[in-house]
Amino acid sequence: MSRPDLLQRLAARTAGRERAGLRRRLRAVEHAHGMHIRINGRELLAFCSNDYLGLARHPKVIAALREAANEHGAGATAAHLICGHRREHVALEEELAEWTQRERALLFSSGWLANLGAMQALLDGDGVCVQDKLNHASLLDAAKLSGAALKRYQHADCESAARQLAGAGGLPALLATDGVFSMDGDVAPLRELAALCSRESATLMVDDAHGIGVLGAQGAGSVAEAGLSPSEVPVLMATLGKALGTAGAFIAGSAALIEGLTQFARTYVYTTALPPSLAAATSAAVRIARTETWRREKLNALIARFRAGAQQLGLPLAESRTPIQPVLLGDAEATLRAADELESGGVLVGAIRPPSVPANGARLRITLSAAHQEADVDRLLDALAKGLSRHCERATKAASSL
Numbered sequence: 001m002s003r004p005d006l007l008q009r010l011a012a013r014t015a016g017r018e019r020a021g022l023r024r025r026l027r028a029v030e031h032a033h034g035m036h037i038r039i040n041g042r043e044l045l046a047f048c049s050n051d052y053l054g055l056a057r058h059p060k061v062i063a064a065l066r067e068a069a070n071e072h073g074a075g076a077t078a079a080h081l082i083c084g085h086r087r088e089h090v091a092l093e094e095e096l097a098e099w100t101q102r103e104r105a106l107l108f109s110s111g112w113l114a115n116l117g118a119m120q121a122l123l124d125g126d127g128v129c130v131q132d133k134l135n136h137a138s139l140l141d142a143a144k145l146s147g148a149a150l151k152r153y154q155h156a157d158c159e160s161a162a163r164q165l166a167g168a169g170g171l172p173a174l175l176a177t178d179g180v181f182s183m184d185g186d187v188a189p190l191r192e193l194a195a196l197c198s199r200e201s202a203t204l205m206v207d208d209a210h211g212i213g214v215l216g217a218q219g220a221g222s223v224a225e226a227g228l229s230p231s232e233v234p235v236l237m238a239t240l241g242k243a244l245g246t247a248g249a250f251i252a253g254s255a256a257l258i259e260g261l262t263q264f265a266r267t268y269v270y271t272t273a274l275p276p277s278l279a280a281a282t283s284a285a286v287r288i289a290r291t292e293t294w295r296r297e298k299l300n301a302l303i304a305r306f307r308a309g310a311q312q313l314g315l316p317l318a319e320s321r322t323p324i325q326p327v328l329l330g331d332a333e334a335t336l337r338a339a340d341e342l343e344s345g346g347v348l349v350g351a352i353r354p355p356s357v358p359a360n361g362a363r364l365r366i367t368l369s370a371a372h373q374e375a376d377v378d379r380l381l382d383a384l385a386k387g388l389s390r391h392c393e394r395a396t397k398a399a400s401s402l
């Protein structure tokens with residue numbers, strides 16, 4: 001019997017991506033110090049990290065990691081339910097629950113695994129999962145893998161979400177949204193979505209990967225900023241690898257939700273626990289994120305400085321008040337060229353192209369951090385002025401047709 005060769009098929013897809021000019025490049029960072037990184041021997045000022053509060057290299061975070069590694073070793077050595085659950089995990093879960101004002105929290109090894117585990121456990125192979133079109137890939141894939149019907153609504157459009165829910169009849173429904181959209185930087189209409197879910201008896205899940213640490217009092221995130229209670233947002237997910245500067249994720253909610261996930265979330269049960277040293281480092285990061293308000297203030301001042309400068313330059317900025325500040329160029333090739341030009345001037349930004357964003361939605365994804373200085377933002381604006389002058393007219397046209 002002759003069958004298609006899977007490796008050949010994959011190679012053909014890769015070649016197709018190359019031909020379309022959409023091949024992704026993998027490059028090794030040789031050294032990183034805050035937002036200053038070295039690639040291929042060249043020093044670059046990075047505007048593409050998600051370390052929004054500048055905690056990844058905080059001395060207290062590193063000291064906590066070292067201390068716990070000395071005590072527990074490099075890894076947890078087993079899943080949580082076997083013997084991987086250490087007191088550092090317990091302490092971190094309690095701190096995260098308290099911070100987000102939920103009864104309990106449960107750690108996962110990554111945001112992907114948290115979204116996968118939560119949806120698979122909650123939807124249990126039936127029902128409907130209603131999602132914003134621009135949700136992160138992990139939420140969309142989690143719904144598909146859960147066996148539920150995935151219904152997508154127009155970005156941030158509550159009426160479109162209501163239509164999708166109404167179409168689901170009396171089936172059990174989960175409505176999931178990013179709190180802050182990862183490629184656009186805008187904040188979801190959480191209060192309206194919560195009201196819709198309450199009217200429709202649907203469960204609301206918010207993925208606050210990019211809101212935690214950044215928005216709300218003490219950085220408790222977009223849900224706290226919107227003033228929504230645990231009953232309005234019963235499933236809150238956030239990651240540890242962005243503003244907290246470490247890695248991993250958690251789901252926070254009622255004691256019953258967490259107990260249910262402990263039993264049924266397969267990505268929790270059948271995987272090695274996060275290294276306890278990372279849990280200890282994250283606890284240190286949470287304490288700093290909550291108390292060092294100046295980090296959020298500085299970040300917001302840098303965001304305002306960037307937006308004012310970019311508007312003066314006439315750059316096609318997205319409507320975003322968060323550290324994610326996309327410059328919408330539209331055309332994938334132009335975006336790659338613009339990023340290359342910025343890099344030759346010593347500034348590194350992400351060139352985001354389809355399929356990570358819709359066709360004609362290519363953009364420079366600029367991210368700001370409290371670890372940047374005003375002079376860094378000015379250098380970025382300078383590089384954008386030089387690097388984009390040739391692309392800008394075309395870019396503005398492309399962006400206005402999005």
Ligand SMILES: Cc1ncc(COP(=O)(O)O)c(C=O)c1O
Nearest residue numbers: 110111112136138182207209239
């Ligand atoms: C909104 C959102 N959710 C989930 C994830 C996945 O989190 P992790 O990197 O911890 O797997 C990301 C990005 O990485 C994200 O941007």
